[in-house]
Amino acid sequence: MRFQAQMRAASLVGLLLIAGCATRPQVHAPPPVSRPYPAPRPPARVVSAAAYVAAAGAIDLFEIEASELALERATMRRTRDFAEIMIRDHKGSSAQLSLAGRRLDLLPSATLDPRHQAMLDELRSAGDFDATYRRQQTAVIADALSLHSAYAASGTSPTLRPVAAAILPVIQRHQRLLRYL
Numbered sequence: 001m002r003f004q005a006q007m008r009a010a011s012l013v014g015l016l017l018i019a020g021c022a023t024r025p026q027v028h029a030p031p032p033v034s035r036p037y038p039a040p041r042p043p044a045r046v047v048s049a050a051a052y053v054a055a056a057g058a059i060d061l062f063e064i065e066a067s068e069l070a071l072e073r074a075t076m077r078r079t080r081d082f083a084e085i086m087i088r089d090h091k092g093s094s095a096q097l098s099l100a101g102r103r104l105d106l107l108p109s110a111t112l113d114p115r116h117q118a119m120l121d122e123l124r125s126a127g128d129f130d131a132t133y134r135r136q137q138t139a140v141i142a143d144a145l146s147l148h149s150a151y152a153a154s155g156t157s158p159t160l161r162p163v164a165a166a167i168l169p170v171i172q173r174h175q176r177l178l179r180y181l
Contacts (some may be wrong), residue, residue, distance in 0.1 A: 047150060049157035052164070053101045056151075057108020059144045060094040062116035063087075066123055066136065073129045082181055086137075086174065093167045100163045116140075134181045141178060144171045 047055075063086050070083035094108065101107050112120060119136050126132035148171055151164035 047147075047155060049104055049155070049160055050106055052147070052151045052155055052157070052160055053097060053104075053106040053108055054113075055147050056097050056144075056164075056167070057094065058113045058116055059140060059147070060090045060097065060108065061110075061112055062120065062140060063090040064094070065112070065120055066133065066140075069120070069123060070129070070133050074133065076130050076181075079130045079133060079181055082137075082177055083133075085177065089170050089174065093170060096163050096166065097160075100159050103159050104157060130181075134178070137174075137178055137181070141171060141175050145175065 067083035067086040067090070071080055071087075074080045074083065097108055119140075123129070123132055123136060145168070148164045148168045152161055152168055155161045155164060
């Protein structure tokens with residue numbers, strides 16, 4: 001079963017690589033307009049369990065909603081392929097986080113925080129959807145790497161540290177896949 005999943009993942013990466021090699025006419029878009037949404041707060045060295053669940057849940061929720069929007073609006077097939085991976089993986093990490101969080105009476109929020117809501121609003125109104133999605137994914141994936149790395153290394157909850165450690169390689173894979181968008 002695991003071998004089949006690895007083969008599917010390897011096939012998808014291969015398809016993304018091949019899709020990236022296809023010749024397409026070069027369209028030069030104006031540089032993206034930066035919206036003034038609040039900057040991410042860097043995670044503290046020792047993050048509380050509640051802060052970790054809130055931040056990780058906000059990232060998962062944003063990734064799922066932004067990627068569902070990408071399935072509707074992206075013009076490039078490889079962007080839609082990436083969005084499918086993001087939805088599947090962040091639903092999985094969200095489920096892991098919820099399960100572990102329930103043991104501590106901590107549940108991720110069901111609504112976006114102000115920063116991620118502003119980003120989603122920007123994405124909804126983007127003229128060049130694919131470029132805006134790619135730019136936002138770069139920022140959010142970097143935030144997720146920082147959060148999960150810090151918590152896996154020095155988080156306060158022995159229940160949540162393994163969750164962060166398990167999610168970390170998934171986020172690292174997202175960062176590698178993002179290079180092909």
